[in-house]
Amino acid sequence: DGGITQSPKYLFRKEGQNVTLSCEQNLNHDAMYWYRQDPGQGLRLIYYSQIVNDFQKGDIAEGYSVSREKKESFPLTVTSAQKNPTAFYLCASSHLGQPQHFGDGTRLSIL
Amino acid sequence: QQPVQSPQAVILREGEDAVINCSSSKALYSVHWYRQKHGEAPVFLMILLKGGEQKGHEKISASFNEKKQQSSLYLTASQLSYSGTYFCGTAPFGNEKLTFGTGTRLTIIP
Numbered sequence: 001d002g003g004i005t006q007s008p009k010y011l012f013r014k015e016g017q018n019v020t021l022s023c024e025q026n027l028n029h030d031a032m033y034w035y036r037q038d039p040g041q042g043l044r045l046i047y048y049s050q051i052v053n054d055f056q057k058g059d060i061a062e063g064y065s066v067s068r069e070k071k072e073s074f075p076l077t078v079t080s081a082q083k084n085p086t087a088f089y090l091c092a093s094s095h096l097g098q099p100q101h102f103g104d105g106t107r108l109s110i111l
Numbered sequence: 112q113q114p115v116q117s118p119q120a121v122i123l124r125e126g127e128d129a130v131i132n133c134s135s136s137k138a139l140y141s142v143h144w145y146r147q148k149h150g151e152a153p154v155f156l157m158i159l160l161k162g163g164e165q166k167g168h169e170k171i172s173a174s175f176n177e178k179k180q181q182s183s184l185y186l187t188a189s190q191l192s193y194s195g196t197y198f199c200g201t202a203p204f205g206n207e208k209l210t211f212g213t214g215t216r217l218t219i220i221p
Binding site: 033035041042043044045048056058059090097098099100101102103104105 | 152153200
């Protein structure tokens with residue numbers, strides 16, 4: 001079955017540590033997205049990519065980095081510069097302009 | 112700028128109707144509607160495009176008023192399974208990224 005796989009489901013970060021969240025899709029979608037969701041809040045866009053080897057900052061990109069070396073993969077690194085990383089992170093993919101399909105999310109917490 | 116959704120939260124009895132509104136300060140090309148259950152990923156409901164017709168399936172439908180830059184989601188004869196948070200996502204152009212609203216929390220009680 002086609003879909004989006006995010007891993008891990010839960011992740012803990014120590015102070016000063018970088019962590020990477022994985023997102024893989026086998027839907028052959030061109031576009032991929034990373035969102036952050038805080039409790040009781042909406043989805044805020046961190047980064048998005050519409051084509052391999054290209055990506056753009058979203059509304060809250062500071063403290064995050066991404067890469068898009070393969071069409072299927074769009075990993076997100078939460079760097080130590082992100083001072084408040086505790087949140088629910090959602091990855092999505094779509095054909096351009098089409099509905100987005102979401103992964104099951106990664107819940108990141110600070111130790 | 113983030114679209115504004117109203118109401119922020121609503122509680123209904125099973126069988127009652129609900130309307131959720133989404134307003135944007137920008138001209139819109141498309142509006143997407145999603146539902147998210149607690150702790151789960153958002154699930155796509157429907158998309159409305161500029162110049163398109165009102166969409167719907169089963170007891171959930173939506174409209175898109177381009178001039179007013181707003182969309183409304185209609186849930187008829189609500190079921191317990193309709194509970195969740197509803198988000199609208201808007202885009203000014205066809206291939207542009209979506210900007211999501213803050214959500215409307217819908218609770219259906221027996």
